[in-house]
Amino acid sequence: MSPHILYLEDDVALGTQVYEKMTGLSWSVLWLRKLSEAFESFKNNQFDLLVLDIGLSDGESYELLEKFKSDIASVPIIFTTARNTAQDRLLGYRYGAEQYIPKPFLFEELKLCVENVLKQKSIKESLVLEGLEIDFRTECLKWKDGRVEFLQNKDFKVLKCLIEASPVSLRRSDILERVWGGEIFPSERVIDNSIVRLRQALGAHGALIRSVRGVGYQWLITA
Secondary structure (H helix, E strand, C coil), X not given: CCCEEEEXXXXXXXXHHHHHHHHHCCCEEEEECCHHHHHHHCCCCCCCEEEECCEECCEEHHHHHHHCCCCCCCCXXXXXXXXCCHHHXXXXXXXXXXXEEECCCCHHHHHHHHHHHHHHHHCCCEEEECCEEEECCCCEEEECCCCEEECCHHHHHHHHHHHHHCCCCEXXXXXXXXXXXXXXXXXXXXXXXXXXXXXXXXXXHHHHEEEECCCEEEECCCC
């Protein structure tokens, strides 16, 4: 069954291009241009994913998330927006964004993000590798031989961020925003130290965390 996606974008040229490409992939897409239309759509639709511009002609998509907070608690969100300061991205993640894509972007980038977010939605509870289960509910590593290893809280969150973003690589600054949130940002060096510990804890699977030169880190696709 194809995903049902709400696409909120008031730029007609961009919206037309993205809508045609999404529907060309056999995705079920409702493209709306106004916040008021989105309010109405939530009365009669259930969505698997929200792809939202932030600044619209009649308001901000944050208003939609506030109004229907309880209805969309489990619906993943991707922001596509021209707002791309560190504070903008931080606010987007605070509103529950799975991905934050600054404009301009390539459709292939959006496609990968949508596919990844929908895939992660179906494997939220755990990820099974050879001889190892990464349990997102209890935030631990469960080995085939019966060992259970609990990681440092921040280290596990870094690991989860990388897995959820895969195959997209994350900058160190992105990881800091997602894991440390509103806390005073430490040096980006803490990310490198966290990666070292994660690779050690994961053993042979540590090779799945790839260093991307000049960018940050990436979790290699395992399925």
